[in-house]
Amino acid sequence: MNAWSGEDGDVMGPTVARAASSAKPNTPPLKNGNDLRESGYLIAVGSRTSRFRRKYKKRLPFIVIIIIFILLLIAFIIITILYALAIHRKPPKICRSPECLRSAANLALSMDMTANPCENFYQYVCGNWGSDHPRPDAYRSYDWFRDKQTKVYTIVRDFLNRNTSHQPxxxxxxxxxxxxxxxxxxxxxxxxxxxxxxxxxxxxxxxxxxxxxxxxxxxxxxxxxxxxxxxxxxxxxxxxxxxxxxxxxxxxxxxxxxxxxxxxxxxxxxxxxxxxxxxxxxxxxxxxxxxxxxxxxxxxxxxxxxxxxxxxxxxxxxxxxxxxxxxxxxxxxxxxxxxxxxxxxxxxxxxxxxxxxxxxxxxxxxxxxxxxxxxxxxxxxxxxxxxxxxxxxxxxxxxxxxxxxxxxxxxxxxxxxxxxxxxxxxxxxxxxxxxxxxxxxxxxxxxxxxxxxxxxxxxxxxxxxxxxxxxxxxxxxxxxxxxxxxxxxxxxxxxxxxxxxxxxxxxxxxxLGMAVSYGIADPHFFNVTKPKIITMIDELKNSLAHLVGQARWMDDNTKVATYQKIIEMKTLIGFPDWLLEDGKLEEYYEGIEIDPEKHLENMININQVKTKKVLNKFREGNNFTWATDPTEVNAYHTFQENTITVPMVMLQHPFFDLGLDSLNYGSLGTVLGHEITHGFDNFGRQFDKNGNMLPWWSNNTISSFVNMTRCFVDQYSEYYLPELDEHVDGKKTLGENIADNGGLREALAALKHHLRKRGPEPKLPGFEHMTPEQLFFLSYGNLWCGVSTRDSLKSDLEDEHSPQMFRARGALQNSEEFARAWHCPPGSAMNPHKRCVIF
Missing domain, CATH: 1.10.1380.10 (Neutral endopeptidase , domain2)
Incomplete structure (x- = not known):
């Protein structure tokens, strides 16, 4: 019989026929080592491991089966867990509030989905805005700001027509x-x-x-x-x-x-x-x-x-x-x-x-x-x-x-x-x-x-x-x-x-803007809206401070002075704190008399009272008052007071209260960032933290700043209006362009910080596939949607602001985060090889 046999491995030798135990074994003649090994009488030292291999070869199939079984068991457990999670996992949270639904509808109706966002983002965001917002005959141009101001006048009209009692x-x-x-x-x-x-x-x-x-x-x-x-x-x-x-x-x-x-x-x-x-x-x-x-x-x-x-x-x-x-x-x-x-x-x-x-x-x-x-x-x-x-x-x-x-x-x-x-x-x-x-x-x-x-x-x-x-x-x-x-x-x-x-x-x-504001002011403003705006402004200031810290063109002393100016910057939000206090409005308009039968005389009387108050305050100290009425759709940076003013009508739709923070920061956040940046643009850099026109930037920093501004001048001067066969004046619009770019970067950084602190936000209906960054840029682009006649475009070119389509385009072209968010290939219109960045 064969004790071990194999074709490749070590074997004991040929078959041995065994005689009865009492028989005397036949002893063959002595042979050399090779002969002995060939005949099976001598065993090599390595053959002992062969014995062990033979034992493990018997166990190998069993071990393999065990391993496979364990793997299958693990896979089964994982699949079971995933299945259980899939069954109980909630779908992405979608914002269904009226504000979100309104914002989603406005964005969807304004957008031209056939446009390539990496080639013409303004067309992509605003291509259908004009058809959804036809321009009234009263305006040569119409945009969100005109639209809001018209609605404000309508609200004012309705309030002034309404019978009310117990009013100042x-x-x-x-x-x-x-x-x-x-x-x-x-x-x-x-x-x-x-x-x-x-x-x-x-x-x-x-x-x-x-x-x-x-x-x-x-x-x-x-x-x-x-x-x-x-x-x-x-x-x-x-x-x-x-x-x-x-x-x-x-x-x-x-x-x-x-x-x-x-x-x-x-x-x-x-x-x-x-x-x-x-x-x-x-x-x-x-x-x-x-x-x-x-x-x-x-x-x-x-x-x-x-x-x-x-x-x-x-x-x-x-x-x-x-x-x-x-x-x-x-x-x-x-x-x-x-x-x-x-x-x-x-x-x-x-x-x-x-x-x-x-x-x-x-x-x-x-x-x-x-x-x-x-x-x-x-x-x-x-x-x-x-x-x-x-x-x-x-x-x-x-x-x-x-x-x-x-x-x-x-x-x-x-x-x-x-x-x-x-x-x-x-x-x-x-x-x-x-x-x-x-x-x-x-x-x-x-x-x-x-x-x-x-x-x-x-x-x-x-x-x-x-x-x-x-x-x-x-x-x-x-x-x-x-x-x-x-x-x-x-x-x-x-x-x-x-x-x-x-x-x-x-x-x-x-x-009588303050009196009108009193009538339409929201009494819950101080407890609801204002804290949110304060938080947003603080985050924007922190973002600017962080960007300043990263700026290599500023020396350390100028950076420290910049930090101090940011800290000292004051904000006037919504309406004056005194507006709703008893007796304050009467004090503010003391001396004014109105006769409902004498319209022209009413206006003249108001002007006379205002003129006297201005003359009387000549010897008084500056009390840093509001630069505008709360009902004006605008925002101000007052250099000499190092103050930004945000009227209450700017804290409403379509600039704020849009449902999601990504939309709010893309709209109002960029506006506020714009105003904050004005304190450090080519004009604002001349006013220190106290609002005094005194040198506070080092000569080297000024020289570096001026060199960097040439990029903006060249970039915006290339923007062309075929209707007029004219280009934007990059030098005239420099200050506003710097503010636009800085405001966008600050608002995006503030949003990221805000979301890290507050956690992820819900999805916008119809835009579930978009990230918060993409919604931010959509909101920013939508901010500048509008329709213009040839005459209004001509007026735009005479203004210190760039035409609205270029306000959106310029800041986004200079944003690397925009190109990443929209996966724009290098060299495309919205992802140019050269970018202009100061802050």
Whole structure:
């Protein structure tokens, strides 16, 4: 038999036949070692392990079976657990709140899903916004900000129409003012008498003397104290004519106020009938200074009163204006029955009126050129060194210019300031109360003095008369409003006057904004909304501080100063804390009287009270008050107070309360980040933590900063509008572009920190496949959705903000996180090889 046998392994040897135990074994002859091994008599040392291998080979199948069984058992247990978890696992939590559903619907309806987000993200997010939000005829452009402001006016209108009891006096006055504005029957019945009464108090005739309603009028003998009238216009209706004057905080010491003079600033002291922000014709250096100190997101488009209608030439515009002014003067001539009193025929009188309109237009053009020709871009360094003069020094300078222009010098500036402050409790010290005047403004003041010294008094009276009557008359009769509207539509394409109720709501909101805010303020704001905004702002500040810490272009000392400015930055959120306190609103509007039968007089009274308060506060310290009313859809950064202001209407849909933090931070968070960043952009870097215009950045840091800004200038200058065949001005828009980019980066970092602290947020219905980062970028892009006409785009290019599609595009192109979130391939439009980053 075979004891072990095998073909490959060690074996004992050939088969052995065994004899009976009693038999004597046969002993073969001795052989050598190999023979013995071959015959099976000698065993190699290694064959012992072979014995063990043979034993394990018997056990191997059993071990393998055991291992397989264990593995199968483990797999079974894992599958069972996974199955059990799958059965009991809840689906992803989806936000079903009204806010989330509304946000999801707005995003979905705005988006163009056929667009590639990596090539044109603005089209992807906003491609269908216009069809879902058709532009009203009242606006040349329409976006979320216009949409919200219109709704605010509607809410204000409804509140002012509603009967309420136990309201503060100022709230009731707001309601009475609204009634007076809406009472067009009374306005028509009173006619032009309110305007003529105001003209009399200003030292102006019922209609311009230049018309010469009598045939024997002697122009050379006519006298007119233009300066006295200009003073009265400023103190009685709050309007600048020929001379601009204001009181503002000292750029180098924000705790005190200074006198500022220059070209006219407040050229229309009354609310606009187009619910637009007031804008003066052309550049004004006084306004440049004020805008420099107070930067805003400027969401509401400002419309120049001069036409920008592309297909209307200058001669046609001039003709439209002259006809309008002739019609305006003719109404006042008829009101005074001058036609019947005149020795001239009606045709001769009409010819005189047309000639008067021509004369006014020429004078207006001359004075406008004095402003525009002497308005230049002021370098950053110039703002730090605005000259200050005594009134005598200004007089001496302007006198020399007048005499060099063959004019007759006369004392102007001291008399003007004395006349202005006569209505206040403040007495000026002309030796110590120096006046801030920029070089371009001083040049304007000098040339203006030369101009008036050589201009006939009857022409100066005409110029002032029309300037004043123009802004008052539109707030009187239906006939005058219609006349204004016809001229406006002829020179402004695609725009009409809003309904009367919204005009009046805007007027009340403009003049009595705090009283209106009291009426529509949410009493739960302090306990619900404000804490959330405070948290968001704190996170944004922390994010900026972290980004500053990573910046290699800042030296350590500048970083420390930056941290201190961030810490000291104040925020005014929603509405003033005192607004809902008993008696505070009455104190705020002390001195104002409203008569529901006298709309024009109501506005004039409010302006008079405000003017006196501004003059009276000249000796007081700056109390860092609100820069705007809580009902304005805007946000402000006030450089000289190191403060950002966030009105309560910005804390609502579509900017906040969107359901998810990713959406809130992508919208309002980026707006707030924008305002925070303004404190450190190319303008804000000049103001320290106390709001004083003092150097606080090292020279090396400034040099590095300036070098880095060139990237932004080049990037935005490449953005092209084919409709106009023009590019964005990257230099003019630099400050706002830096703020946009910084605000986006801060808000995204703040969101990530917020979600790490609070945990993951629910999914947005219809957008369950998107990450919080993607929703953040969607919300940011949606913030800038809008529709524009060609004219509004042209206005956009003149503004310090880039057009809205480029505000979205630029910041996102510079965001590496955006490219990662949307998986944009390198070199695609939204993932360029070169990015511009400062903060």
């Amino acid at each position: 006096k100022a709230v009731q006055q707001a309601k009475d003012m609204f009634l007076g504005c809406m009472n067009t029957e009374t306005l028509d019945k009173r006619g032009l008498k309110p305007v003529i009464a105001v003209l009399e108090t200003l030292g102006l005739p019922p209609f311009p003397t230049f018309i010469n309603a009598t045939e024997d009028f002697d122009y050379s003998a006519y006298t007119f104290d233009w300066l006295d009238t200009v003073i009265k216009v400023k103190t009685q209706i709050g309007m600048d004519v020929l001379i601009g004057f204001d009181i503002f905080t000292d750029p180098k010491n924000s705790s005190v106020y200074r006198l500022i003079m220059g070209s006219p600033e407040t050229t229309n002291p009354f609310p606009s009938t187009h619910t637009e922000r007031k804008r003066h014709n052309g550049r004004r250096n006084l306004k440049d200074l004020i805008n420099f100190i107070t930067k805003t997101t400027d969401f509401l488009y400002k419309i120049d009163r001069r036409s920008d209608k592309a297909d209307v030439d200058e001669e046609k515009i001039a003709h439209i204006h002259k006809i309008f002014y002739a019609e305006l003067m003719k109404l006042f001539v008829l009101e005074e029955d001058a036609v019947n009193k005149s020795k001239l025929t009606e045709l001769e009188l009409d010819q005189n009126i047309i000639h008067t309109a021509d004369e006014y237009y020429e004078a207006s053009t001359d004075i406008y050129e004095l402003e525009s020709d002497n308005s230049t871009d002021i370098d950053d360094e110039d703002f730090q060194n605005i000259p200050e003069y005594t009134v005598d020094e200004i007089q001496s300078h302007t006198d020399s210019v007048v005499e060099n222009n063959n004019g007759t010098a006369s004392p102007i500036w001291k008399r003007y300031l004395e006349g202005i402050f006569n209505v206040s409790n403040t007495v000026l010290d002309f030796e110590n109360d120096k006046i801030l005047v920029s070089e371009p403004d001083l040049k304007y003041m000098s040339l203006m003095a030369a101009y008036v010294s050589k201009t006939p008094p009857v022409v100066l009276e005409l110029y002032i008369w029309i300037k004043v009557v123009e802004v008052m008359s539109i707030h009187t009769t239906t006939e005058l409003r219609d006349m204004f509207q016809r001229a406006y539509e002829q020179t402004h394409a695609h725009e009409t006057i809003p309904p009367r109720s919204l005009q009046c709501a805007n007027a009340v909101n403009d003049m």
